[in-house]
Amino acid sequence: MPVTESLVHAEDLDATADVPVALRRKEHIRHAAVTDILGAAEAVFARAGFSGATMAEIAELAGLPKANLHYYFRTKAALYRAVLDHTLTLWLAQTDGIRNDADPMQALGDYIRAKMRLTATHRDASRVFANEMLHGAPHIGGYLRNELKTLVDEKSRVIDHWAQKGLMDRIDARHLFFTIWAATQTYADFQPQVCAVLGKSRLTRAELDHATEQLVRMILRGCGVRGSR
Amino acid sequence: MPVTESLVHAEDLDATADVPVALRRKEHIRHAAVTDILGAAEAVFARAGFSGATMAEIAELAGLPKANLHYYFRTKAALYRAVLDHTLTLWLAQTDGIRNDADPMQALGDYIRAKMRLTATHRDASRVFANEMLHGAPHIGGYLRNELKTLVDEKSRVIDHWAQKGLMDRIDARHLFFTIWAATQTYADFQPQVCAVLGKSRLTRAELDHATEQLVRMILRGCGVRGSR
DNA sequence: TACAATCCTGACCAGCCAGTCAGCATTGGA
């Protein structure tokens, strides 16, 4: 009897459903392996894109035989989706501060700073996301049209509310978000360009802080946020 | 005697050097073929990236047999470089208006508008460029460190000069360029995200104009450009 | 027409890569 039929692959474990008992008993092994694989896969997919990445390279980076990857993830595409899912959760966070009763200067400033920090600490995730987008977002179209759109619509209403209270200009908040996302992600996605123009071999923490503060200042003033001079 | 030895491939024709006479006589054939191939290659590379693109697909889109591609471009990498070279020239242009004696509001505004227009009309080129950057810019590192850096340094001095004359804030012009490039290119590179959030199936001319004017206004005010309210 | 230079292409090949599978190893509960 082939073992395959009783396997439960990582990409299927999206809930605490009624998983066979034996699975739960050894789930620390599974969890450790899956974590290692996802980490290696993120790095390789970021560097080479989906087509350019090879399962062999991911396996080597994870320190596992290639066949072991296929034990946990049926296909390369399934592994890629898992990496994407893992990173998408990062993108939805950080907007907590944007609320009707918050101060625009503080909330927007903090949001931009948080985005910039996230981009710097999760460069590979940012690049995987960017790559997916560049090629038409075939795997995450649903996420964009649902979760993301809902979130942006909601936060846009907050910004409209701020404008109505005279705390800032009336603007199209959605395009403001596009600009913020683009301006922050460029330091991860287009790092070679940034480094080349700055004449540095790598982006230092200080340089990023400098960029962040200038960006915050420019955007706040650009939106006429009260208190930003 | 193999024909190969007398071939002159497209990627070698970078100057008006002493090319064999017979080449010049039929150069309209060569020119037409090369143009077709580059166009098809740009589209396919934009959609699939370097690794994901196949010579067969490019050939089909160009309406040529695959072997014919290899007649004009030795390798896939050579074809890719040619596409990149072709698009890089686009990126260096458009900065003519940024001069010491120009009006910042007019010059910067026009620059942003031009970038946005370029991005919209050359979406595939933008995506090929973005893809190259995402993967570490292995083919164009030299271009970034030389031509691009020189250009940005020069234009940054202009902006410093404007600031010194009190026409705008003192800012780090290089990061301003990063923001402008990112904010404009996002409408090409991340189009799926933009469309999803806006709830549209495609970006209309009107929507882009709307985005452009808001971006111009925000950046000019954000830099304290005199005359932008 | 003769001819050289260039253009063009079907057929082929070698290497790479995702995915498979049989069988062995390990785990942990009874």
Next chain:
DNA sequence: TCCAATGCTGACTGGCTGGTCAGGATTGTA
């Protein structure tokens, strides 16, 4: 200790893809 479930892996394969090549077709000049 036994045993079922799960973990693990070397060796293999089929298909795809970049690249080659021999040889024929066109072009334009003399």
